[in-house]
Amino acid sequence: DSGVTQTPKHLITATGQRVTLRCSPRSGDLSVYWYQQSLDQGLQFLIQYYNGEERAKGNILERFSAQQFPDLHSELNLSSLELGDSALYFCASSVFLGQGNSGANVLTFGAGSRLTVL
């Protein structure tokens, strides 16, 4: 168990629908990251939150949105779903290793939420 909790593990839905994926970071971690893994695009960064605020954005579609709540859990909302949105969605949280500019956030991933759009 990585300490990062994602729900649901599996989700099957239809095109045009909306779903919400939930993530709880490891205790003490303030950052939450969302990644999408699809067969054709590989692992893609979607968005990062730090202590409730958006910190960085990747190639996240306008149909997708996310937020981080005061208790630090995060939700990724996917709307107007298309077949191509079928993917494994990962959440990660991080611990900072090193010091200052020579340090980095080392990510720990949850088990993922597998979304199938039919």
Place this chain on the structure above:
Amino acid sequence: GIQVEQSPPDLILQEGANSTLRCNFSDSVNNLQWFHQNPWGQLINLFYIPSGTKQNGRLSATTVATERYSLLYISSSQTTDSGVYFCAAHMTTDSWGKLQFGAGTQVVVTP
């Protein structure tokens, strides 16, 4: 942008064999990490290795940042080592969480 390239794309090993996976990256990085995705999809962080060498059991990794490559060594491979190995990195000017992943090396260890 940064590019992360992994080789080989696929590797079939007999149990007990050793292997080396390579990751080449462009531009300056300060956050090279190796991950293993097991057959059930779980992504496990193996190493955070911006430079130097680290070892964890039968796995070790070396990053030569000045030459922009990293190597992951698997010794005495076991069937549980099967899965996809990813390296990931990001530019120093980017958000520290915005990792760019390579395409991965699919490893199959046969009994």
